[in-house]
Amino acid sequence: xxNKGFGRRILTSPYIVWSAIFVIVPLLIMVYFALTxxxxxxxxxxxxxxxxxxxxxxxxxxxxxxxxxxxLVISYPMAYFMTKMNISSQRMIMMIVMLPMWTxxxxxxxxxxxxxxxxxIINTVLNxxxxxxxxxxxxxxxxxxxxxxxxxxxxxxxxxxxxxxIDNSLLEAASDxxxxxxxxxxxxIIPLSVPGVISGITMVFVPSxxxxxxxxxxxxxxxxxxxxxxxxxxxxxxxFYNIASALSLVLMVMILICLAVMNKFTNEDDGGVIx
Amino acid sequence: MKILSKIYVTLMLIFLYAPLAVMIVFSLNSGESVxxxxxxxxxxxxxxxxxxxxxxxxxxTLIVAFLSAAISTVVGTAAAxxxxxxxxxxxxxxxxxVTNIPMMNADIVTGISLMLLFVFVGKLIGLDESLGFLxxxxxxxxxxxxxxxxxxxxxxxxxxxxxxxxxxxxxxTPVKAFFKAVLPSISTGIITGFIMAFTLSLDxxxxxxxxxxxxQTLPIVIxxxxxxxxxxxxxxxSTIVFLSVFVLLILYNTVQNKSxxxxxxxx
Numbered sequence: 450x451x452n453k454g455f456g457r458r459i460l461t462s463p464y465i466v467w468s469a470i471f472v473i474v475p476l477l478i479m480v481y482f483a484l485t486x487x488x489x490x491x492x493x494x495x496x497x498x499x500x501x502x503x504x505x506x507x508x509x510x511x512x513x514x515x516x517x518x519x520x521l522v523i524s525y526p527m528a529y530f531m532t533k534m535n536i537s538s539q540r541m542i543m544m545i546v547m548l549p550m551w552t553x554x555x556x557x558x559x560x561x562x563x564x565x566x567x568x569x570i571i572n573t574v575l576n577x578x579x580x581x582x583x584x585x586x587x588x589x590x591x592x593x594x595x596x597x598x599x600x601x602x603x604x605x606x607x608x609x610x611x612x613x614x615i616d617n618s619l620l621e622a623a624s625d626x627x628x629x630x631x632x633x634x635x636x637x638i639i640p641l642s643v644p645g646v647i648s649g650i651t652m653v654f655v656p657s658x659x660x661x662x663x664x665x666x667x668x669x670x671x672x673x674x675x676x677x678x679x680x681x682x683x684x685x686x687x688x689f690y691n692i693a694s695a696l697s698l699v700l701m702v703m704i705l706i707c708l709a710v711m712n713k714f715t716n717e718d719d720g721g722v723i724x
Numbered sequence: 725m726k727i728l729s730k731i732y733v734t735l736m737l738i739f740l741y742a743p744l745a746v747m748i749v750f751s752l753n754s755g756e757s758v759x760x761x762x763x764x765x766x767x768x769x770x771x772x773x774x775x776x777x778x779x780x781x782x783x784x785t786l787i788v789a790f791l792s793a794a795i796s797t798v799v800g801t802a803a804a805x806x807x808x809x810x811x812x813x814x815x816x817x818x819x820x821x822v823t824n825i826p827m828m829n830a831d832i833v834t835g836i837s838l839m840l841l842f843v844f845v846g847k848l849i850g851l852d853e854s855l856g857f858l859x860x861x862x863x864x865x866x867x868x869x870x871x872x873x874x875x876x877x878x879x880x881x882x883x884x885x886x887x888x889x890x891x892x893x894x895x896x897t898p899v900k901a902f903f904k905a906v907l908p909s910i911s912t913g914i915i916t917g918f919i920m921a922f923t924l925s926l927d928x929x930x931x932x933x934x935x936x937x938x939x940q941t942l943p944i945v946i947x948x949x950x951x952x953x954x955x956x957x958x959x960x961x962s963t964i965v966f967l968s969v970f971v972l973l974i975l976y977n978t979v980q981n982k983s984x985x986x987x988x989x990x991x
Contacts (some may be wrong), residue, residue, distance in 0.1 A: 461806030461819065463799050464869065468822045471866045475837035476825075478844055527736050530729040537981060542733070544973050549740055551969040552747070555929060555946050556962040559954060560743035563750065563758055570746070598743070651828070659830035662929070666950070676832055683836060683934065687843075694840065701833045708828055 476701075482694035495695035502678055502696060506703075509675040512589065513658035516596035520604045520653050521646065523597075528608035528645075529638070532615075543609070550602050558595050558666050565591055565667070587669030595663040596653075603652035611645030612638065647711055655704055675700055744966065751959035758954050768960040778961055781945035784860075785926060788941060792864035793921035799865075800872030800921075801914055805906070807873070808880045823870045831867075835934035838863045842935060855937025863935050864925045871924060872917035879913035880906075 486492045499506075531542055549557060564570045565585040572582045585591060615638060623633045661676035668674075675696065682693035751769070755762035772778060803819075810816045826834055839855070846854020887909060891901035907914075929943035936944055942961075949958050 458806075460802040461810070464803030464806070464873075465819065465822075467799065467866070467869070468825075471838065471841070471862060472822060472825050475834075475841040478840045479833075479837040482840055523736070526729075526732055530733050533729065540977060540980070544977060545737060546740065548966075548970060548973065549744060550927070551923060552744060552962055552966045553929070553943055553946055554927065555943060555950055556747060556958065557743050559758075559950050560746045560959075563746050564742065566759065568759060598739070601740070655828070655830050659832045661832065662947070676830075679832055679836065683839075690840065693836070697833050697836050701829060704830055704833075705828070 479694045479697060482691050483698040484695075486691060487688060495692050496699070498692055499695060499699055502675065505673050505675045505678050506699075508672065509658050510703075512593055512596065512664075512674065513654050516593045516600075516657045517650055517654045519593070520597050520601050521650060524601060524604040524608060524649065525646075528605050528612055528642075531605075531609050532612045539613075543606070546602050546605050554599050555662060558599060558663055561591070561595060561598065561667060562586060565594075586667065587671065589668070589672065591667040592664050592672055592674075595667040596657040596660065599663065600653040600656055603656075604649035607648040607652070608642055608645040611642045615641050650711065651708060654707065658704065659700060747959045747966075748963050751956050751963045753956045756955055758956055758959065768956045769964075771957055772961055772964075775957060777940070777945055778942070778957070781940050781942040782961075784857075784939060785942040788857075788860050788864055789922050789925040792861055792868055792925045793918050796865045796868035796872050796921050797914060797918045800869045800917060801876050801910075803869070804873045804876040804880055805902070807877065808885075823873055825870075826867045827870045827874075831928075831930035832934075834867060835863070835931040838866070838931070839934040853937060855935055856939045859935045859937065860932055860939050860941060863931045864928065867928070867931060868921035868924060871920045872914075875917040875920060876910055876913040879910040 483495055484491060484493065486494065531539060534542065562569070566572070567582055567584070567586065569586070571585060576582060619637055619641075620633055623637050628636065659676045660674065661680040664672045664674045664677055679693050679696050679700070682689040682696070750758045750761065752764050752766065753761055754765035754767065807816060807819055810819070838859075842854050842859045887905040888898075888901050891905035892898065896904060927943070928941075929947060932941050932944055933947065940948075946958055946962075949955075
């Protein structure tokens, strides 16, 4: 009996030790940096200084929410239509949806500049057709488009994999009981796909709200998101580690609150839903 | 309805692939720009062979991806088996919440907290340069582990207790029971975990960005190039990566379809 307990501990302990050192301790160090000044003396000045970044926080949340909503709205029908195909095309189309994720996301983002720039593909076509050049690049719209584009597979896949598992007999039962297509969607499919939607929202919102590359490339220098601010401060040197840690800490807490609120809506306690 | 859904799916695929099409077309540009297309040429592909920073970046990426995926697969599988056999619900929950931290946290926070740890420890032991190969490898293992655990765990829940108990009853030692009875039934989860870890590691930019120092992986090399004017060679390299993955996936898909057919015939 003892022997068994020992074996169990041997299996999990490398992982537990690893997580303690490389997950918990780093976060504690970050908190330490956030709550001290350059000389290591306790202060709440860093947290008070965050007021300066109110606008960056606000913009980040706004853009990330808009991007997440758009992603959800266009991904949901996609996932639904995917489940209606036959099995071999389903597998094929899954692959096609996932494939862009294997291309470096910096390149995927950068390619949009070629499409959106003032002399880019869209504007060239518009000019040929006799329209004026549209300002597409370096706008909030371009940043949101970048977020939607980069993270959309993370929305489609979890919704699709949940919808796949919906028992067909439930839909038949609904029809037998007099549901039409719309009410089947509203009363059976949508409620049952909530876990996938929640996990998709998480997987799009978190990277969107904390991004710095997308905003720099597609938003020009004007859009300062919270990710940009953190990245900028960390690159400015060790003197700025404290304030940057404070910003990261607030970002983390904010994300955790958002996730906690969202998880209230699901009663899955499997410990996180993943694709 | 049928037609509508086809149009919708097609539009989505166009959206998903438009930037990739741009990438492929401009990788063949004979000019220096990724804006103005001057004509077809494969020169940028040939120039890759002599681009030492890209080649070393690719090397670093592959080394880190392979090592981190291998280590996290072994440690993560062991952890998953251990977690399943934890008797107390509370300790199981506790371990799982720690597991979820790197998955839920923003990459930028994970990257920064790890960088602070490395710089902190580096200062303590008096290193001049605390960031390098190890400080890329360690974060990659760290963010891979939860995904390996999450992909192995569901398979264990189905089979672990029954099969390992049966094997023990039939006289296996616990180690033998694991290799003979448990391992075969969770191998799909382990392989999925490894592949996921490998691809996550290949693609990671944000975390490595903060912890890499001079040990630049490919995404970091690409990032530095996109800071200046981008020439089509970056696109050429990405096109090669894209096409290799594409071919691999097609192969995988055909193999799967074949084995499906075989299974159906037997059934």
